[in-house]
């Protein structure tokens with residue numbers, strides 16, 4: 001119906017050359033000439049074109065017609081005003097003179113001009129002639145020719161800078177603290193979440209310092225809230241100036257609490273260094289409303305790999321650590337301590353965490369050699385379990401064994417330790433058949449009372465092929481001092497099997513040797529506290545402890561028990577112990593608990609490799 005438009009050159013769709021309509025229009029069915037129709041069409045076209053032209057020119061929003069090569073064919077004054085140019089100047093300019101070419105938009109645009117889509121909406125910044133930018137919403141529509149072929153595009157451009165500014169301001173307000181102008185809690189959590197979500201090759205680390213001013217309430221109470229507020233502003237300014245930059249964020253979490261986020265931490269040292277600096281930066285007194293105010297702060301520091309942690313955990317731990325700093329006397333920083341943290345884990349949490357952790361293989365057994373005091377030979381090794389916790393790091397058994405006992409998780413855990421230890425002892429036997437090295441495994445009270453420990457031990461020995469004489473079980477006195485009955489029976493059965501029984505931590509409980517002598521016990525392990533006194537040269541304590549130990553060793557020997565001393569940390573202690581007649585010893589002086597290959601190395605090197613006053617000294621992983 002509109003062949004004129006269809007025939008119009010793409011570069012000037014508004015110019016409809018009058019001569020372009022056929023001079024005569026015929027009836028499509030009978031082909032008889034239709035007089036006057038061409039003239040009337042011509043008129044109609046002229047009117048609609050001039051109406052459109054008027055609308056285009058007077059429109060309040062910017063408009064442009066753009067050809068297939070992205071050049072402007074026509075533009076209106078509103079658009080010119082937006083970008084600071086005359087309409088005549090805009091014509092034939094390339095749109096990239098105003099808009100940065102952007103891949104995705106370009107693709108959409110191509111879809112539009114190729115006719116695949118009818119309309120396109122974009123939010124774009126236009127370049128103003130003076131170098132500034134204007135935020136706009138642009139709607140681009142396709143204009144087709146009479147046959148439906150894409151001809152050019154019509155862009156309608158709306159200036160939304162004002163809305164953007166308002167939106168930005170609201171966004172800023174929602175993310176900043178109005179008093180100090182620091183990022184607020186919401187902003188801090190957003191950035192922390194982003195730090196935890198960012199791409200990670202497993203090596204990325206994140207760190208937090210939680211800062212709380214000490215005694216801030218007193219400032220408010222004595223000098224008034226106005227002074228308190230000014231102090232917070234001054235503190236915030238100092239923190240911002242010294243600690244922002246390099247991707248770090250200083251935020252006010254509320255009240256007198258601030259946080260420093262290090263999204264790409266280099267390690268614990270970096271964070272404790274920053275904490276140290278935080279304290280130093282705040283040390284310099286603040287001049288506020290005519291007052292000279294000295295403030296100190298407590299800082300909680302958490303630093304760990306991004307993998308395996310969450311923002312909630314980080315914040316919870318930072319909070320706990322800050323509390324420790326306060327509790328330990330304020331004006332200090334404290335680094336998060338997994339052991340201290342684990343200690344605060346609820347029983348419930350631990351109970352539910354222990355069993356899955358066992359299934360996930362988070363436990364490991366370390367071995368600490370028991371060394372003969374006369375000849376320095378490795379007689380055996382005690383198995384000591386560790387929890388390689390993905391979040392808390394390596395946890396020592398003191399942190400989880402007592403709770404595991406309460407919850408009963410000790411039963412499967414203890415079984416696992418037993419199996420691992422016997423398998424390891426069997427390997428030592430294969431490699432060093434003459435050494436007859438035994439493994440000494442701790443048994444918790446509950447394992448003796450609540451589980452079929454006899455059947456478990458028999459099963460493990462059977463599976464691992466370890467001769468029973470190379471297994472020693474360590475029980476505390478309280479485990480064997482119950483009412484006669486089951487534990488006794490169990491001990492009896494184990495002893496009959498050929499397994500050695502040792503009383504652990506001897507000297508800290510009843511120390512009832514007479515009673516113990518009636519039980520099938522083979523060895524005593526003297527608690528480390530006895531040996532502690534041996535360190536003190538010539539002191540009263542040393543003399544008393546030496547007498548006690550000598551008497552105990554003599555009595556034990558008389559009852560047919562061998563004696564192992566624990567916690568031997570230096571050569572002098574080892575030498576004095578040897579003089580008491582004690583058989584074997586265990587402690588950092590000989591070796592710290594470690595992986596099984598260290599015990600194997602000591603066995604391979606033999607007693608002589610050690611040197612010094614006593615063989616065995618400076619063994620692998622030796623003195624601290």
Ligand code: C2E
Pocket residue numbers: 368383384385396397398401414417442443444504505528566567568569586587588589592593
């Ligand atoms: P324990 O049986 O008295 O084990 C000796 C503890 O003393 C170990 O602590 C050991 O690392 C530490 N130690 C060794 N040499 C020295 C030294 O020279 N100086 C000092 N100060 N300490 C030394 P660890 O490994 O933390 O074990 C703590 C306790 O946890 C053990 O005390 C034991 O009662 C219990 N435990 C460890 N593993 C197991 C297990 O598999 N099952 C059960 N039921 N309890 C276990």
Ligand code: CA
Pocket residue numbers: 382442474504
């Ligand atoms: Ca033990």
Ligand code: CA
Pocket residue numbers: 504505525527566
């Ligand atoms: Ca012990």
